[in-house]
Amino acid sequence: MKYIKDLENLSEKRVLLRLDLNVPLKNGIILDPTRINKILPVINFLIKKKSKIIVISHIGRPKGKINEDLSLKPICENLEKKINQKVNLIKDDILKLKRDDLFNDSKEQIIFLENIRFYEEEELNDTNFSKHLSKLADIFVNDAFSCSHRAHASVNKITKFLPSYAGLQLETEIKALKKVTTEIKKPITCIIGGSKISTKIGIIKNFIPKFDNIIIVGGMANTILNYLGNPVGKSIKEDNCNSVIENIFETAKKYSCKIVYPVDVAVGKSFKDKSKIKELNEVNNDDYILDIGLKTINKIKDIIEGSETILWNGPAGYFENPSFALGSYEIAKKIVEKSKNNLIYSIAGGGDTIAVLNQINVINNFNFVSTAGGAFLEYLEGRELPGIKALN
Numbered sequence: 606m607k608y609i610k611d612l613e614n615l616s617e618k619r620v621l622l623r624l625d626l627n628v629p630l631k632n633g634i635i636l637d638p639t640r641i642n643k644i645l646p647v648i649n650f651l652i653k654k655k656s657k658i659i660v661i662s663h664i665g666r667p668k669g670k671i672n673e674d675l676s677l678k679p680i681c682e683n684l685e686k687k688i689n690q691k692v693n694l695i696k697d698d699i700l701k702l703k704r705d706d707l708f709n710d711s712k713e714q715i716i717f718l719e720n721i722r723f724y725e726e727e728e729l730n731d732t733n734f735s736k737h738l739s740k741l742a743d744i745f746v747n748d749a750f751s752c753s754h755r756a757h758a759s760v761n762k763i764t765k766f767l768p769s770y771a772g773l774q775l776e777t778e779i780k781a782l783k784k785v786t787t788e789i790k791k792p793i794t795c796i797i798g799g800s801k802i803s804t805k806i807g808i809i810k811n812f813i814p815k816f817d818n819i820i821i822v823g824g825m826a827n828t829i830l831n832y833l834g835n836p837v838g839k840s841i842k843e844d845n846c847n848s849v850i851e852n853i854f855e856t857a858k859k860y861s862c863k864i865v866y867p868v869d870v871a872v873g874k875s876f877k878d879k880s881k882i883k884e885l886n887e888v889n890n891d892d893y894i895l896d897i898g899l900k901t902i903n904k905i906k907d908i909i910e911g912s913e914t915i916l917w918n919g920p921a922g923y924f925e926n927p928s929f930a931l932g933s934y935e936i937a938k939k940i941v942e943k944s945k946n947n948l949i950y951s952i953a954g955g956g957d958t959i960a961v962l963n964q965i966n967v968i969n970n971f972n973f974v975s976t977a978g979g980a981f982l983e984y985l986e987g988r989e990l991p992g993i994k995a996l997n
C-alpha cells in the first residue's frame with residue numbers, strides 16, 4: 606500500500622479524494638460532525654502541499670437518483686468554516702464534466718463533486734464511470750475507510766485508472782484495527798446493535814469462534830426475540846431469518862460463545878413516545894420495541910465487568926429520542942468506567958455509536974473509536990475489503 610503522507614511532490618497535482626462525509630443529517634442540519642472533523646488532517650495536508658483537491662463523497666442511499674435532501678451542500682458549508690477557505694460544490698452532471706471545466710480560478714484549491722450516489726454507476730462499480738472520473742485528476746486518495754467495504758466506482762474501480770494512495774485517516778484506522786486484532790485479550794465481548802439486520806447476521810456467525818460473548822441489541826435483537834416466540838408488536842424485524850438464527854445458536858454452542866439478547870425491553874406507541882419498560886411477554890400488537898430494559902442493562906453491565914476487551918458497534922435503541930437512549934448510555938458509561946481504570950480495552954465503531962458517545966461526551970474515553978461501521982465489522986471479521994484490496 607502506498608501512503609499519501611510519503612508523496613513528495615504534490616504541488617499543483619490534482620487529487621481525487623474519496624472521503625466518507627456520510628454524516629447524520631436532519632433537515633439539512635448536521636447532527637454529528639465527527640466524520641468531517643476526522644478528515645481535516647488530510648485536507649490540511651493537501652492544502653499545505655498546494656494540491657488541487659477534488660472531493661468525492663456520498664450521503665445516504667439515493668440509489669442513483671438526484672435527491673436534494675442528500676446534497677453535500679451542508680457539509681461543504683461546514684468544512685468551509687472549519688478550514689476558513691472557499692469550498693465550491695460542483696452541481697454539474699459529472700458525466701459531462703471535463704478536466705478543463707475545473708479550477709479555472711487559479712486561487713481555487715478545493716472543490717466538491719455532488720453526492721456520488723446520485724449516479725447509479727457508482728454502486729455498479731462501473732468501469733467507464735471510473736475512467737471518466739480518473740480523467741479529472743492526477744492521483745487518487747482513499748481516505749474513506751468506512752466506505753472501503755463497498756465495491757463501488759469511487760472506492761474500488763477508480764484505482765485501476767489512477768496512481769492510488771491511502772489517506773491519513775484510512776492509515777490510522779487500519780493500523781489501529783490491525784493492532785487490535787493481533788493484541789486482543791480474552792475474554793472478548795462484542796456488543797452489536799443497530800438496524801441493519803441482514804447485513805450483520807452473517808458477521809455475527811463469523812465472530813462466534815473468536816469471541817466469548819456476543820450481545821445482540823437494537824433492531825436486530827427483535828428478529829431473535831420474534832424467532833424465540835416473543836411478541837414484538839410493530840417493531841422492525843426481518844422475516845425468513847430462522848435458519849440463520851438456528852445456525853448462530855448451533856455455532857455458538859460448538860464454540861462455547863455466549864449469545865446474549867434482551868430479557869426485557871422498552872417500548873413506545875410511536876418513535877416520539879416516552880419509554881415504558883416491559884417484560885418480553887407484555888409487548889402489545891401496537892408497541893414498538895425501541896430500547897433494552899433495565900434487567901438487560903444490568904446483565905450487559907455484568908458481562909462488561911468480566912471482559913478484558915469490548916468491541917461495540919450499533920446503539921441499543923432508538924437513541925435519537927432521549928427517552929430510548931438509556932440502554933446505549935448505560936452501556937457506554939460502564940465501558941468508560943472500566944476503560945478509565947485501564948481494566949478493559951475498548952473499541953467502538955460506526956456513525957450512530959459515535960453519535961451516542963458524543964451525546965454524553967465520552968468519545969475520548971474509549972481506547973479507539975472507528976468512524977466506520979460496516980467496514981469496521983468486516984475488517985474485524987477478517988474479510989478483505991474491496992477498497993483496501995484495490996490499494997494493495
Ligand code: 3PG
Nearest residue numbers: 625627751752956978979
Ligand atoms: C456508512 O455510513 O457506514 C458508510 O458511509 C457506508 O454507507 P453505506 O452503508 O450506505 O454503504
Ligand code: MG
Nearest residue numbers: 627956978979
Ligand atoms: Mg451507516
